[in-house]
Amino acid sequence: MTHEETVTMIVEEMRSLPGAMLPILHAIQDRLGYVPKEAVPIVAKGLNVSRAEVHGVLTYYHHFRQDPPALHMLHICRAESCQAVGGDALAEHAKNALGCDFHGISGDGSFSLEPVYCLGLCASSPAIMLDGEVHARMDSEKLDSLLEEGK
């Protein structure tokens, strides 16, 4: 199925939801890993809004990606609780280990690195999420071994 077909199908399924634009963009990203450029006119036509309006919403939220992500997605929590118990150091470590900044892709192309603001695991900070799975009480060594497994 091409991206256009996938997007068209999602739009057809969801267009009658109230406030359908965000759920549709989420569904596209969940399915394709990002919201490709060709999705914008299809979503616009399906919701009978302009391309500009879709673009405005799409670029407003950092969550939505406009480029394909790497094979794996690493989210590091940057919220208060995690920062209080070593989150900053963990984030620095991740950047060094992967050789990229937040919103970037690791040097070897296998990880996308994204910040996230609270995973709901404050009691066991610092927390991360790798490919949708959360990991708590994280430190540099644990992160390294997770990344190693991921490769």
Add this chain to the structure above:
Amino acid sequence: MIRDTDFGTPAKISDRSVTLEIDGNRITVPEGTSIMRAAGLAGTGIPKLCATESLESFGSCRLCLVEVEGRRGYPASCTTPAEEGMKVKTQSDNLARIRRGVMELYISDHPLDCLTCSANGDCELQDMAGQVGLREVRYGYEGANHLGDEKDESNPYFSYDPSKCIVCNRCVRACEEVQGTFALTISKRGFDSRVSPGEDQSFMDSECVSCGACVEACPTATLSEKSVIGMGQPEHAVVTTCAYCGVGCSFRAEMKGSELVRMVPHKEGLANHGHSCVKGRFAWGYATHKDRMLSPMIRKKNTDPWVEVSWETAINHAASEFRRIQQKYGKNSIGGITSSRCTNEETYLVQKMVRAAFGNNNVDTCARVCHSPTGYGLKQTLGESAGTQTFDSVLKSDVIMVIGANPTDGHPVFASLMKKRLRAGAKLIVADPRTIDLVKSPHVEAVHHLKLRPGTNVALANSLAHVIVVENLFDEAFVAARCEKKAFDEWRQFVSNPENSPEEMEKATGVPAMEVRRAARLYAKGGNAAIYYGLGVTEHEQGSTMVMAIANLAMATGNIGREGVGVNPLRGQNNVQGSCDMGSFPHEFPGYRHVSDDSVRHLFEKEWGVSLQNEPGLRIPNMFDAALDGSFMGLYCQGEDIAQSDPNVKHVSAALSKMECIVVQDIFLNETAKYAHVFLPGSSFLEKNGTFTNAERRISRVRKVMPAKAGLEDWEATMALSNALGYPMNYGHPSEIMDEIASLTPTFSGVSYEKLERLGSIQWPCNDHAPMGTPVMHVGEFVRGRGRFIITRYVPTEEKVTRRYPLILTTGRILSQYNVGAQTRRTENVAWHQEDLLEIHPVDAEDRGIVDGDWALVSSRAGETSLRAKVTERMQPGVVYTTFHFPDSGVNVVTTENSDWATNCPEYKVTAVEVKKTHGPSEWQKKHKRFSHEQEAFAITKESLA
């Protein structure tokens, strides 16, 4: 000050008012008015950046904060409504500190190049920095900023410089609220926020239609007219009326001396309320184009080169030729054509000259080929040859039915108003063979699109009427009180006939019967229902029948005589309503009074001091026929290009070639001038005084902002010709012509330049019964007394598809070009539309092996021409479409002489054709090109006007 006061938020209308105190001054305002506007009305300006009165308040710039006694904090005055007893302080030490702080942040990311900035002298940011007393910017300019952002110069008329943008959102909101296109957004967030056309594209690649609303809304130099960047700020402004379409937008011509800097839509204009389209706002460059003809010229025959002569020589030559022809061929062997592009006063003079100086009734106008069926049909049914409503009436409609009109292209400023109402919840029905933009565009969608076959309008209208009558949806009380009973009963019986049922008529129209039934129910019972129609209704063999069928529908459902309803012809040209009102028809004097009416004729005979013919003269197509049989040999043609705009060009050019004296008065050497013997250089709308009457019967002033480039205004040239013919005319100013019109025409008797000056504009009828004019007609009673239903039997057009010509060609217009394109082709508007294309459905294209961009030969029984194909699902199978803006396209080589049975309005909308793939221009096009080159060489080349 050449800019209007801006009260920051829109005026509110309310039955209730509130009184508040602002800085100790009491003021009473309608409930719902913002504190900002109330303060402005009380004479106190509150600093603002994101607020402007054409847009709803937004509250983002935080400059307009005020203090309200008894409330905590500092509410934004733009978003806070005034309340009874409120006590507001607009200035205090705290407010001053906050405002300066906000301003510092703005300026920390804004270039400090005020002296060399194009907005210098017209910049709200600069003004506000001054008002809040900004003296320093503590944050410096070292950090992240947008000062290096690249300009977007893609639009030919305005520039987008993001480095000057303060992200106030006014442009985005103007595109949404005013224009309704939604082409702009803010991309990203926080510091990264930027105005984005489309998907961070250039303006030209986005959905932008270049209406200029964003440029008008921009408070800084970010969006600026290139003309202002080039010339600097204007120093005075003159209010005038646009000379393009029948919306008749009011503009302020902003000038430097006699040079036009820009056209800015006038906020107080009642037709446009400060909005504009790409044509009126920007496409005025033709007025100073190097192709303008500036000298009178004469020649013996059209194979001779032109000779430049004085006005006197040209006028005397024309007059002596006309008299010679009349002596040789008779009094009726000459005639005149008035133009819907010229002023009321000018058309009045041309018809007066034809009747009084030529001594016959051979005067017709280009309305013949567009809205003549409207004049006839509405007169027969309702009693007056004009639309029934104001444009603003659409804001009270619940159901809007658009038939054979394409407002977003043809009448864009009205379309924006209509879309505003549709976004607010009105239901839309579109009857059109094509999927026009209105059928589905952002935030607007037709509930029913009746995609009928061209030529079957009457079948559709009858089936709508059938449902309304048979399902008892008509307004019995209205019909009983307001309409002729006998005529209604006969009509009722006629439409009830099963042959008019949607199921039967579906065979002709191709529209599913159930869709028609639903549309009829919605129109009849959906609340205030208004019909808007265009040339898709009139330009048919049954054009007049369809106009009457529309009037029948409105009367039967009681949808006439109040706001929100009515029958609304969207008149094509700036003054097509006016030219018809002014008696430019061979059978009617000004005010639609028949020439055979003795009392009326005697009135004109007495005033004009001549005896007048009591028989109608020749219509335009009759003139051509008479030329070919040798009985019509001289023509005075003012501001109309019959050789391009009239159907069956080969027939027209043969007729023109036979005439012995054609006098063309135009600003360009148009197609007709290529057959002419005398050329009189015309004046553009910027070069003369007068009035135009728009589609809502609104008479507005046209004001001279620069001298006539060729020396005479058009009415002065007509006057000179009349005097040379021995019929004296002595007007010192067009206002004197209007006084004569008012004295002779009951519907205009209250109109004068003095009153126009006072009221801004007047909707006729304006007389003792309605001294302030008449916004909505037929209130309480129809002009003719009782409304008259007329039986409208569907008769299929003679133009039938055959095996030889299996497709139907229909024609129309596009946003960026205007009619024959004489003006818009000579502007940067060609950036959007450089040639006429043949739109064809994918199925028909595939059958013929045609892909996008291929040359396609379109042939009918009248002729053939080649156009590039555009394959699109906007079309229906079996129907092809093109525009007629370029003479080389030769679309009217293909159209036939079929015409409306009552008025001879040509059937441009239905021509049976075949389409074949070809390799380039047709034989006619090649021949036409040679002919054009030859004719252009005959005219002396002009120095550039600049």
